[in-house]
Structures are given as structure tokens and as C-alpha cells.
Amino acid sequence: MPRPSSGQVIFQPMGRRADAQPKQNLLQLALHAGVGLEAPCGGKGLCGKCRVRPDGPASPPTPAETALLGQDTQAGMRLACQTSMPQGGPVWVPPESRQHRQVILTSGQSGELELDQTVRSYQVHVPPPRLEEPEAGRERLFAALAQSAGERLNPPPRLPLGLLRQLPLHLARDNGRLSVALRNGHEIVALGPAQDGPPLGLAVDLGTTTVVAYLCDLDSGQLLAVSSEMNPQVPYGDDVISRISCCAADPADLAKLSRAAVECINTLAQEACAQAGVDPSRILECVIVGNSAMHHIFLALDPASLAAAPYAPLVRGPVEVKARQAGLALGPEAWLYWLPLKAGFVGADIVAAALAVGADQIEEPTLLLDLGTNGEMVLAAHGRMMACSTAAGPALEGGHIGQGMRGAPGAVERVSMEPGAARASLRVIGNQRPVGFCGSGLVSLISCLLETGLLNSNGGFDQHRAKGLVRPGAQGPEFVAAPAADTGHGRDLALTSQDVAEVQLAKAAIRAGAEVLMAEMGIERLSRVLLAGAFGNYLDPWEASRLGLFPPVPVECIQGVGNAAGVGAVMSLLSRRQRLRAGDMARSMGYVELSGHPLFQDLFVDSMAFPPGQPGEEL
Ligand code: FES
Numbered sequence: 001m002p003r004p005s006s007g008q009v010i011f012q013p014m015g016r017r018a019d020a021q022p023k024q025n026l027l028q029l030a031l032h033a034g035v036g037l038e039a040p041c042g043g044k045g046l047c048g049k050c051r052v053r054p055d056g057p058a059s060p061p062t063p064a065e066t067a068l069l070g071q072d073t074q075a076g077m078r079l080a081c082q083t084s085m086p087q088g089g090p091v092w093v094p095p096e097s098r099q100h101r102q103v104i105l106t107s108g109q110s111g112e113l114e115l116d117q118t119v120r121s122y123q124v125h126v127p128p129p130r131l132e133e134p135e136a137g138r139e140r141l142f143a144a145l146a147q148s149a150g151e152r153l154n155p156p157p158r159l160p161l162g163l164l165r166q167l168p169l170h171l172a173r174d175n176g177r178l179s180v181a182l183r184n185g186h187e188i189v190a191l192g193p194a195q196d197g198p199p200l201g202l203a204v205d206l207g208t209t210t211v212v213a214y215l216c217d218l219d220s221g222q223l224l225a226v227s228s229e230m231n232p233q234v235p236y237g238d239d240v241i242s243r244i245s246c247c248a249a250d251p252a253d254l255a256k257l258s259r260a261a262v263e264c265i266n267t268l269a270q271e272a273c274a275q276a277g278v279d280p281s282r283i284l285e286c287v288i289v290g291n292s293a294m295h296h297i298f299l300a301l302d303p304a305s306l307a308a309a310p311y312a313p314l315v316r317g318p319v320e321v322k323a324r325q326a327g328l329a330l331g332p333e334a335w336l337y338w339l340p341l342k343a344g345f346v347g348a349d350i351v352a353a354a355l356a357v358g359a360d361q362i363e364e365p366t367l368l369l370d371l372g373t374n375g376e377m378v379l380a381a382h383g384r385m386m387a388c389s390t391a392a393g394p395a396l397e398g399g400h401i402g403q404g405m406r407g408a409p410g411a412v413e414r415v416s417m418e419p420g421a422a423r424a425s426l427r428v429i430g431n432q433r434p435v436g437f438c439g440s441g442l443v444s445l446i447s448c449l450l451e452t453g454l455l456n457s458n459g460g461f462d463q464h465r466a467k468g469l470v471r472p473g474a475q476g477p478e479f480v481a482a483p484a485a486d487t488g489h490g491r492d493l494a495l496t497s498q499d500v501a502e503v504q505l506a507k508a509a510i511r512a513g514a515e516v517l518m519a520e521m522g523i524e525r526l527s528r529v530l531l532a533g534a535f536g537n538y539l540d541p542w543e544a545s546r547l548g549l550f551p552p553v554p555v556e557c558i559q560g561v562g563n564a565a566g567v568g569a570v571m572s573l574l575s576r577r578q579r580l581r582a583g584d585m586a587r588s589m590g591y592v593e594l595s596g597h598p599l600f601q602d603l604f605v606d607s608m609a610f611p612p613g614q615p616g617e618e619l
Pocket of ligand 1: 081
């Protein structure tokens with residue numbers, strides 16, 4: 001590797017450099033250098049994913065680091081978050097440690113996309129003042145607007161000072177002909193040339209891992225463009241708890257994480273506008289949904305109360321502010337509307353998803369599940385709804401799994417294996433050699449192992465049947481899904497007993513949460529399961545059912561609903577009625593705090609085992 005100039009760390013193969021700082025570890029320097037490293041635990045030295053190989057003097061490894069790295073220490077591997085190189089030097093970043101752009105789910109099943117705009121545009125003609133009646137410019141504008149809108153505007157709308165200053169220019173340009181954007185009938189939010197294009201709106205799903213923005217024409221309701229990106233907060237931790245503790249450690253970090261999310265949305269707005277050939281200043285309304293932690297951090301509100309019992313958010317109802325106050329670079333008078341939260345861990349995203357599937361009108365018992373580090377779910381039946389959130393942990397997103405990763409190129413996403421076969425056949429995202437398992441690949445592999453009898457319902461490898469396929473590993477028996485010669489990182493790709501146990505914990509938490517909701521609503525059997533979000537969408541219903549991820553339901557009644565939170569955000573952008581309906585749903589939805597629920601612990605323990613029967617027909 002080329003030697004960097006003294007005092008610099010150079011990350012290879014990217015060739016990015018950062019000045020060595022004695023107090024900064026390699027993970028922090030990578031962030032400065034713009035090198036994305038996997039860091040699901042946020043740099044706490046727990047996940048073992050930020051492996052790099054320094055080629056120069058480095059701080060000595062700690063015993064915990066050595067234990068996590070295992071045999072890799074002999075190859076010179078270190079954890080970037082635990083290693084510093086005060087004198088600089090080259091650092092090799094292996095492919096599995098590089099942050100990959102996740103496959104981002106942008107589409108969703110659309111619910112009712114009705115139009116009832118918050119912002120409407122009008123073409124007006126403002127006559128010049130007359131000597132005998134020298135009416136003021138602003139009042140003449142109001143009168144012309146009332147005429148175009150066909151209604152008395154009483155009281156007259158607000159006209160912000162910035163727009164009042166522009167009024168003479170607009171009046172002079174085309175003999176008093178101009179377009180006016182009016183919000184909710186009581187505030188003018190833009191003035192423009194006559195026949196200016198329609199006002200635009202932006203709906204954003206601010207996820208913990210990915211961010212998706214939908215650009216819409218507010219006059220027609222047409223979707224003009226979609227843009228998406230990884231959440232730039234990911235290097236500060238994969239899950240919401242890591243992000244909250246990052247903010248708690250230093251108030252400056254809250255500002256930093258907030259700015260990262262705001263800038264990400266500004267970039268996505270620009271990208272979507274570039275696709276549609278329009279200017280971001282024409283965006284006059286923005287609706288954002290996201291979980292409670294994303295909500296607080298985006299708004300730079302201290303999220304500490306979300307992480308400690310009783311998990312109360314600082315604000316629960318909708319937040320409606322000028323977009324510029326939050327740092328968004330849209331139209332100068334654009335408004336931002338955050339959909340309401342339900343509770344500390346039941347955020348605006350699940351409220352939006354419930355809106356998208358019309359949960360308030362569902363009759364047959366239906367479970368809406370948004371699976372992530374927190375399994376947020378809503379049980380709906382006969383117009384009633386009840387929500388909870390389970391701490392499923394990151395296993396189903398590939399976290400806490402020895403060779404787990406996000407759904408990015410190189411991740412195993414599907415596994416098949418005939419009984420008695422000598423090895424598994426893997427489907428890998430991007431058709432590459434595999435380097436890890438994403439959530440759907442893990443579920444797929446475990447369901448295969450259960451079906452072929454290599455794994456028993458308690459999560460133990462059947463040593464007798466699995467002969468030759470399962471070998472002893474550092475953490476007990478492990479199944480080799482692909483030998484080193486076939487993988488992208490030159491190491492065996494294996495599923496360990498510990499990985500199986502992590503999946504059991506996650507699925508037991510989800511299943512127990514669903515059963516508590518059923519008990520609370522007096523429901524004995526589900527009619528449908530709707531899987532929202534990326535993980536749910538890529539899951540195979542049969543395989544998910546085989547693991548017992550949720551209470552028994554016929555496999556054909558398990559349905560992916562895509563990015564339902566994004567759809568709910570778009571619905572709320574295009575319609576005031578739907579926005580109010582989302583608020584009503586958040587208010588009327590019951591909420592169960594699982595940590596203090598008397599049934600939860602027993603149901604959790606009962607749900608640890610994999611079901612012995614066929615999917616949907618558990619005994
Ligand atoms: S061990 Fe370094 S980021 Fe997790």
C-alpha cells in the first residue's frame with residue numbers, strides 16, 4: 001500500500017485520507033474521510049463489524065477486542081472503533097466492513113390517494129389602483145384572490161413580509177396577473193408569475209436506516225419523482241437506542257445528528273426536483289414520518305426520555321412549523337408537518353402505515369407489522385386498533401449475527417436446500433459471491449434447516465442428521481452455508497448456534513407482542529398479516545410462518561404492503577382529510593407497554609421454540 005505523508009491515515013482501497021488524531025479512533029477518522037464503515041453498535045466495540053487491517057503502528061488490542069476478532073487477529077485485523085494510529089499509516093478496509101448502500105424499498109401499495117390539498121394555487125388578476133379609490137396593493141391582492149377562490153376570505157389571509165416585499169415586482173411583471181399559493185385558506189405561501197407551474201409537495205419517510213422522499217404535484221396529486229438514500233446517521237449506530245445514547249453523551253452530537261438528517265432530506269429534495277426538472281423552491285408543503293427517535297432527533301429535541309421508562313416522548317401530537325425553522329431548504333414560506341406519534345416507540349411511521357392500509361376500517365382481525373430493530377405493530381379489528389412495540393433487536397436486520405449484514409449486494413437473501421442435499425443453494429443480492437446474511441436470508445436459511453430436520457424446534461443442530469454439514473465452531477456447532485472458496489471474503493460463510501439463538505429472541509419478542517395485543521382485544525385467531533417495510537417486503541411468507549414469527553394464519557393471508565409508511569406520508573401530503581384521519585387514528589389507537597404487561601414474559605418464553613407443525617397450522 002502507498003505510504004501516506006506522516007500523520008495521515010489513508011483508507012484503502014478508497015485512497016481517502018484523514019489527519020491522524022491521538023484521541024480519535026479509526027472509525028471516527030473514517031467518518032471524517034468520508035469512508036463508510038459498518039458500525040451497527042455505534043462504535044462501542046460490541047458488534048465486531050468495523051474490521052480493518054492497519055499497516056503501521058497502532059494502539060494495542062484490548063482483551064475484549066481480541067475475543068471478538070477470534071482468528072482474524074492473526075491476520076492483523078482490528079476493530080476500527082477500538083484502534084487508534086497516532087502516527088498515521090495505511091489501513092485496509094475489507095469488503096465486508098464497507099458500508100454498502102442498502103436496497104431501498106420505495107414503493108408501496110397505495111391506499112386512498114384522495115385530493116384535498118393543503119396548498120392550492122390560483123391565477124389572479126390584480127387591477128391597478130385608481131385615483132378615486134387608491135386601494136393598497138396587498139388589499140387589492142386579497143380581493144382578487146377571493147374572486148378567484150370563489151369565496152370570501154374572512155379574515156383575510158396572512159401575507160408574510162418576505163412575500164409582501166416581492167409583491168410590487170409580481171404586480172408589475174404581467175399587468176397584475178400572477179399566481180398565488182394559498183395554504184389552508186389563511187396564509188399565502190408563494191407568489192409567482194402567471195401560469196407558473198403547480199405547487200409541489202414532498203413526503204418523506206425518515207427511517208432509521210433509509211430515507212425515501214416522494215415529490216408530488218399538489219394540484220393533480222401526481223407523483224413526479226422518488227429519491228432515496230441511506231440515513232447518514234447510520235455511522236452513529238444502527239438502531240435507535242445507539243442514536244439516542246449518542247445524543248445523550250454530548251448535546252453537540254444531537255445537533256450533528258439532526259443536521260445530518262436535515263441535510264439528507266435537502267439533498268433528496270434536490271435530487272427529486274432534478275429528476276422532475278423543477279426547482280426545490282416550488283416545494284411548499286412537506287410531510288415527514290418516522291419513528292419517535294428519528295422525530296425527536298430531526299427536530300433537535302432531546303430524545304433521552306424515549307430511552308428510559310416510562311418512555312414518554314417530549315411531544316406526541318403533530319408538529320407543524322415553517323420548514324426553514326427546521327433547516328429545510330424548500331420554498332421560503334413552505335410548511336413542515338410531522339405526523340403524530342403514538343408513544344415513545346410507536347412512531348409516526350406506524351401511524352402512517354396504519355393510515356395507508358386503512359386500519360381504522362378493517363373488520364377481520366389483521367396484524368400490521370413493521371419489522372425492524374423495534375417490531376412496531378398494530379392489531380386492527382372491527383374499527384378498533386391497538387399498538388405496541390417490541391424490542392426485537394437488530395438480528396432480523398443482520399445485526400448481532402456473526403456474518404449478518406444489511407440487504408445490500410453480497411447478502412444472501414434466499415436459501416433452498418433439498419433434504420439430504422450436500423449443501424445449500426444461495427440467492428445473493430447483486431448476483432455476487434456471498435459475504436453475509438441479510439434478514440430475509442437468515443429467515444430463509446433457518447426455515448430450510450428446520451424443514452430438512454438439520455435444526456430442531458429448540459434451535460439446536462441435530463448432530464445426527466447434520467453430519468458433515470455442521471461442524472464445531474468457537475460458539476458451538478455451526479452450519480457452513482458456503483465454503484471459503486465460494487465466498488466474497490475468502491472465509492467460510494457460517495450460521496452459528498449463537499446466530500440461531502439471536503433470531504429466536506427476535507421472533508419470540510415479535511410473536512409475544514402480537515399475542516399480547518390479541519389477548520387485550522379478545523381475539524383468538526388472526527385473519528390476515530400485513531408486512532410493512534423493507535424487511536417485511538422481502539420476507540417469504542411461508543418461511544416467516546415456518547419460524548413462527550407471528551401467530552398462526554393461513555400463508556395466503558400474509559401479504560407484503562411495501563413501504564406503507566411512505567404511502568401514508570404521501571396520503572397525508574395530498575389530503576387534509578387523510579392528515580386529520582391519521583391524527584384521529586393516533587389518538588383512538590390503544591397502546592400496550594409490553595415491558596410491564598403481565599402476559600408478556602410468559603408468552604415470550606413460550607415463543608422461543610420454533611413451531612413443530614406446518615406454517616399456519618401450529619398445534
Ligand atoms: S465493534 Fe466497532 S462499530 Fe461495533
